[in-house]
Amino acid sequence: MDLNNIAEEFSQCNKCGLCLASCPVCRELLLEKYSPRGKIQLARYYGRGDLELSDHFREIFERCLLCGACSITCPSGVDLKKVFLEMREKISEHRDLHAHIKSMVQSLAEYHNISEEENEERGEWRELLKEIPDHMYEKDRAEVVYFVGCVSSFFPMVQGIPRNLVRILDLAGVDFAILGGEEWCCGFPLLGAGLSNKMEELKAHNLEKVKALGAGTVVFSCPSCYGTWDEHYGTDLELLHSTQLIERLIRDGAVTLREVKAMVTYHDPCDLGRGGGEYEAPRAILKSIPGVSLVEMEKNRAQSVCCGGGGNLEMADPKLSRTVARKKIEQITQTGADTVVTACQQCIRTIKSEARRQKIDLDVLDITDLVLRAIGPS
Amino acid sequence: MLSEAIANELRAIVGSNWFLDSPEDLATYSYDGFLPEYKPDGIIIPENREEIAAIMGLANKEKINIIPRGAGTNICGSSVARQGGIIMAFHRMNRILEIDRENMCAVVQPGVVNADLQREAARFRLMYPPDPASMFVSTIGGNVALNAGGPRGVKYGVTRDYLLGLEVVLPTGEVIRTGGKSLKSVTGYDLTRLMCGSEGTLGIITEIILKLVPLPTSKATLQAIFLDVDHAAKTVSAIMASGIVPTTLELIDKVILDVISDYGGASFPKDAEALLLIEVDGEEVLVKAQGERIEEFCKERGAIEVQRARNAEEAEMLWQARRTAFGAVARLRPNILVEDATVPVKRLPDMIRVIMDLAEKYGLRIGVLAHAGDGNLHPLIMTDLRDEEEMARIDKALDELFEAAIGMGGTLSGEHGVGIAKDRFIDMEYSEKAIEIMRGIKRVFDPNNILNPGSFL
Structure with a gap:
């Protein structure tokens, strides 16, 4: 069945079951087949020809956040997430995709974004900016390219993130540009759909456009775009998540932070933390803002629990995604903080939407919200 | 079918x-x-x-x-x-039915996860002591069926020491209750304890009454490093004989220390042969004094380095080596066999030597983790199940390992159970008559032999 690239992972699994405790999905769905250990077994069965890729098989592998908590937990070092991604590739070759995922894939082919909107609309978040330079950040040359990402470009709930970031970069005197309508989806949703082979065109386009600006650095506010570039683009460009750049600007004294009184907790986005290995830059930012006190959740950093917004689960099983979000909100409120700060637009959407549904009074902020507040009106 | x-x-x-x-x-x-x-x-x-x-x-x-x-x-x-x-x-039977503060006990369904009970008990400043390594996943029903232990066992004992009562559905469909909330009960045979460790062969446990203890307010954590396993083992005996009852007394041998260093889990002096991780818990004054005495014991018996944690973070650092041990070892080869032979605590050094000799004799890579305070050894045998020739050598080594353990007055399994892993060795430990009694008990409970048949009996 050509699973040679993950066969080693199967043989390394001792079936100890410790991954079960880390998995937000199997804690809800209970049955062993939904657990990380169970999915490894199913992949192994498929690999040796003992199981077909049935619809049920597909449904099981859709019920996964690709959050990577199991991979971190595994004492034997099995990279379960790698297995799950590979199995989604196999499934997409043999089965019809979930209807919602199929339409997302079509949108990428047609519009180069996930939202079935004309790609020229990518820059509409700029409309609410009070001040904006004439070039509207679409320049011919720049040292840094800010890759905004589909979600922050098209979802009004999180369009504040690019607005915050461009203001921070402006105030810090960074020479940067955006690609506007020439920014195409990074391809991340295709990985989750098991269609990594469809990424090539997007990748080539984005790389070409960044190079045309003569930029040496690409900065991302979306941890998933950042991770996708980092792992799949094979480029020598410096790639930074916005928290890494902001932390550097603070360290270099390029921005001055005034007091903001707030008690906050920080949610580690899966793709920034476990994925990108970046736990400290956002915390360093929070600690450098006078008046902000950070109280950690019981499970933080590598143990952070997914918000429910990962793995395209929102498309395959929205109810399950919401249940996971509800559990996340419980962990947030247990800290006593009434504000949760994170560094991912998808986490914000998931947590904020569920808090609203549950009528929970919780401030959900992107870290750029807080930084901009600390920089103050200028 | x-x-x-x-x-x-x-x-x-x-x-x-x-x-x-x-x-x-x-x-x-x-x-x-x-x-x-x-x-x-x-x-x-x-x-x-x-x-x-x-x-x-x-x-x-x-x-x-x-x-x-x-x-x-x-x-x-x-x-x-x-x-x-x-x-x-038992996924659906996962409710904690009651934490009874006055009677210091909990009533739970079998599917409750051990760590969930620990967390709930802690809210009442109570503790459920058994802490198997699987505690974040394993269920209380499973813990009772396997009589699970854990590192806290030196001071607190194992699951059976906290079992007050059970509700059991018999293989025939009849329901019995055993024990109850009273701490003392001598009426009749102790059916509660008979169920404990019966590995799912006698009945289906549907409700469990567990004794809880006060949550300790303070603890001291120490790590000592020795150039000689014997010195470490003698320190263990000295501590146990001194009247101090540590909560935890773990030993890690050189093979595993090297693996942990290579893996980046922690670093140790180059010629370290053994590490002891020692913890005591209780009232703050007492714990502090005990910590100091244990430090002296270690130094007097040749420890080249003793660290005593000053706060919770430092304690966590000291646990780091022990916690990474299994993972670091598990990454070396595709499979790892965790053995569980247990001996009276005084024979610990002898047993460690037997394991080292067997590793050499059969050309195997074996590291030793031990709950040293209760003589419970976990030799970790690194292997690849696909290697039949090596598996045959492991089988031979295990035969000798168990013979040695039982020869020292020990047992096949301290806390992991017999199941289908050690059923073929059970007559090493028990006479034919004793096994016949067990089979008789099984027949009384399960005349048609439908409950977990083919397990250890």
């Missing part, structure tokens, strides 16, 4: 969502934490005692094997369908 008619009867009892026989379900309930896999004929997930009684009544009549399974984390193969049958899982 199960007939469709019987499958339908089972569906009628639990509802069609909770009887599973899809290929995906059969594949994923075919294993536990041990090696061999056996595909069951179905999986049934009851919600309460009544459903279980109805299932057992039917199973007994139709002679269908039932194999109870908690979270499937045991490492002796005690929850697989060795002779076919239906796996009974």
Whole structure:
């Protein structure tokens, strides 16, 4: 069945079951087949020809956040997430995709974004900016390219993130540009759909456009775009998540932070933390803002629990995604903080939407919200 | 194979969502934490005692094997369908029914996860002491069935020491209750304890009453490094003989220390031969004094380095080596066999030497982790199951290992269980008559031999 690239992972699994405790999905769905250990077994069965890729098989592998908590937990070092991604590739070759995922894939082919909107609309978040330079950040040359990402470009709930970031970069005197309508989806949703082979065109386009600006650095506010570039683009460009750049600007004294009184907790986005290995830059930012006190959740950093917004689960099983979000909100409120700060637009959407549904009074902020507040009106 | 008619009867009892026989379900309930896999004929997930009684009544009549399974984390193969049958899982019976503060006990359903009970008890400043390594996943029902232990066992003992009472559905479908909330009870045979460690062969546990203890307010954590395993072992004996009862007394040998260093888990002096991790808990004044005395014991007996944690973070740092040990070892080879031979605490150094000799004799790589304070050794045998020749050498080494342990007055298994992992060795430890008594007990409970058949008896 050509699973040679993950066969080693199967043989390394001792079936100890410790991954079960880390998995937000199997804690809800209970049955062993939904657990990380169970999915490894199913992949192994498929690999040796003992199981077909049935619809049920597909449904099981859709019920996964690709959050990577199991991979971190595994004492034997099995990279379960790698297995799950590979199995989604196999499934997409043999089965019809979930209807919602199929339409997302079509949108990428047609519009180069996930939202079935004309790609020229990518820059509409700029409309609410009070001040904006004439070039509207679409320049011919720049040292840094800010890759905004589909979600922050098209979802009004999180369009504040690019607005915050461009203001921070402006105030810090960074020479940067955006690609506007020439920014195409990074391809991340295709990985989750098991269609990594469809990424090539997007990748080539984005790389070409960044190079045309003569930029040496690409900065991302979306941890998933950042991770996708980092792992799949094979480029020598410096790639930074916005928290890494902001932390550097603070360290270099390029921005001055005034007091903001707030008690906050920080949610580690899966793709920034476990994925990108970046736990400290956002915390360093929070600690450098006078008046902000950070109280950690019981499970933080590598143990952070997914918000429910990962793995395209929102498309395959929205109810399950919401249940996971509800559990996340419980962990947030247990800290006593009434504000949760994170560094991912998808986490914000998931947590904020569920808090609203549950009528929970919780401030959900992107870290750029807080930084901009600390920089103050200028 | 199960007939469709019987499958339908089972569906009628639990509802069609909770009887599973899809290929995906059969594949994923075919294993536990041990090696061999056996595909069951179905999986049934009851919600309460009544459903279980109805299932057992039917199973007994139709002679269908039932194999109870908690979270499937045991490492002796005690929850697989060795002779076919239906796996009974307790995912839906996962409620903590009561934390009774006055009587210092908890009443729980079998599917409650150990760590969830720990967390809930802590809210009442109480503690449920047994802490198996699987505690974040494993269920109390499984812990009782396997009489699970853990690192805190030196001071606090194991699951059976906290078991006050049970509700059990017998293989015939009848329900019995044993024990209760009273701490003392000498009426009749101790059926509660008979169920404990019975590995799912006597009855289905549907409710459990557990004793809780006050949550200790303070603890001291120490790490000592020795150039000689004997010195470490003698320190263990000295501590145990001194009247101090440590909560935890763990030993890590050189093989594992080297692996941990290579893996980047922690670093140790180059010629370190053994590490002791020692913890005491209780009232602050006492704990502090005990910590100081233990430090002296270690130094007097040749420790080249002793660290005593000044706060919780430092304590966590000292635990780092022990916590990474298994993972670091597990990454070296595809498979790892965790043995569990246990000896009276004084024979610990002898047993460690036996293991080292066996590793050399059979050309195996074996590291030793030990709950040294109670003589419970966990030799970690690094291997690859696909290597038949090496597996044959391991089999020979195990024969000798168990003979040595029993020769020292020890046992095949301190806390992991017999299951299908050690059933062939049981006559080393018990006489034919003793085994016959166990078989007789099994027949009284389970005349048709439908409950976890083919396990250790």
